Amino acid sequence: MNTLIAVVLAYLLGSVSFAVVVSKLMGLSDPRTYGSKNPGATNVLRSGNKAAAILTLLGDAVKGWLAVWLAQRYAHAADLSEAGIALVGLAAFIGHLWPVFFRFIGGKGVATAAGVLIGIRWELGLGVLAVWLLVAFATRYSSLAALIAAASAPMIYGMVFGSDAVLLAIFIMSGLLIYRHRQNIANLMSGKESKIGSKKKA
Secondary structure, eight states: OHHHHHHHHHHHHHTOOHHHHHHHHTTOOOGGGSTTOOOSHHHHHTTTOHHHHHHHHHHHHHHHHHHHHHHHHTHHHHTOOHHHHHHHHHHHHHHHHSOGGGTTOOOOOHHHHHHHHHHHOHHHHHHHHHHHHHHHHHHOOHHHHHHHHHHHHHHHHHHHHOSSHHHHHHHHHHHHHHHHTHHHHHHHHHTOOOOTTOOOOO
């Protein structure tokens, strides 16, 4: 029962879309109405407001990290197993993808996934983030960087920490992240994908 409660609370935390909240507070257009229509930091950046994009990135990442950190912090008191903590991280990520507060229309989960991974193992999170940064700087395609980073996450964890329930959760999270980027994959293949820093169309 405690695990179920923790998973539900993590899902609700993940359902807070910082792209929408920050944009509204800063008087910007709803990110679901322009660019890729994705409520995430990269699309908010297309508004031209870098501060809003940074706040969105930090908010989405922190909620993923916070869900895992709280589960770890109170694991003993709530009798949460390692598998339960992994489920909490996955629930926060799923909340971002399909948020109950925003009619189940959410983002693609890159920042939230990064936060979850950092919460699980900071070394893993930093390693995957390094992969994202390397690809992003080399290609200027945020989506391509996200896809390669997502694919690398379970491989890095498996090689360093072995096979367990956490690895399964990371596999599922990576698979969902890649699935959410299916249109980006099509755009990359056709040469239509927008690069980092491109602004929304008038």
